[in-house]
Amino acid sequence: MRRNWRCIGTLRRIEEHERAGVLVATNAKVVKRLLASRYTVVSALLTPAWLEQLEPLLRARPEDICIYLAEQKVLETITGYKLHQGALAVGKIPPQPDFETLLNHSPRPLLLAAAEGIASAENLGAVVRSCAAFGAHF
Numbered sequence: 001m002r003r004n005w006r007c008i009g010t011l012r013r014i015e016e017h018e019r020a021g022v023l024v025a026t027n028a029k030v031v032k033r034l035l036a037s038r039y040t041v042v043s044a045l046l047t048p049a050w051l052e053q054l055e056p057l058l059r060a061r062p063e064d065i066c067i068y069l070a071e072q073k074v075l076e077t078i079t080g081y082k083l084h085q086g087a088l089a090v091g092k093i094p095p096q097p098d099f100e101t102l103l104n105h106s107p108r109p110l111l112l113a114a115a116e117g118i119a120s121a122e123n124l125g126a127v128v129r130s131c132a133a134f135g136a137h138f
Contacts, residue, residue, distance in 0.1 A: 028087040040092040047086030
């Protein structure tokens with residue numbers, strides 16, 4: 001079966017993944033979460049041991065997943081760095097809802113926060129922490 005998505009050049013260029021509309025789960029814990037999620041799973045690159053462990057989750061998926069098997073050293077050659085685990089998977093990033101849809105499906109009353117012209121990552125961090133503390137919706 002042919003897939004209509006381009007190959008990912010490297011695992012270290014996340015912006016390339018976003019442009020391609022995919023996310024890469026690069027360790028077993030994240031692969032498990034991806035397989036248990038509502039996101040579409042495109043493919044998995046696994047060692048035989050991880051295939052055995054993840055097989056129930058893979059079989060439970062509604063889509064056809066391209067599964068590639070390789071030994072640990074081959075995975076490390078393909079990815080370009082030493083893997084601590086032998087499991088990778090690619091999923092599709094779902095389309096983001098527009099603001100009106102988010103507003104219509106959010107609980108009331110709404111708490112919104114807006115910021116403009118923040119020049120310091122520390123200041124942005126303070127805004128994000130405050131939003132989390134006060135339960136901001138947006």
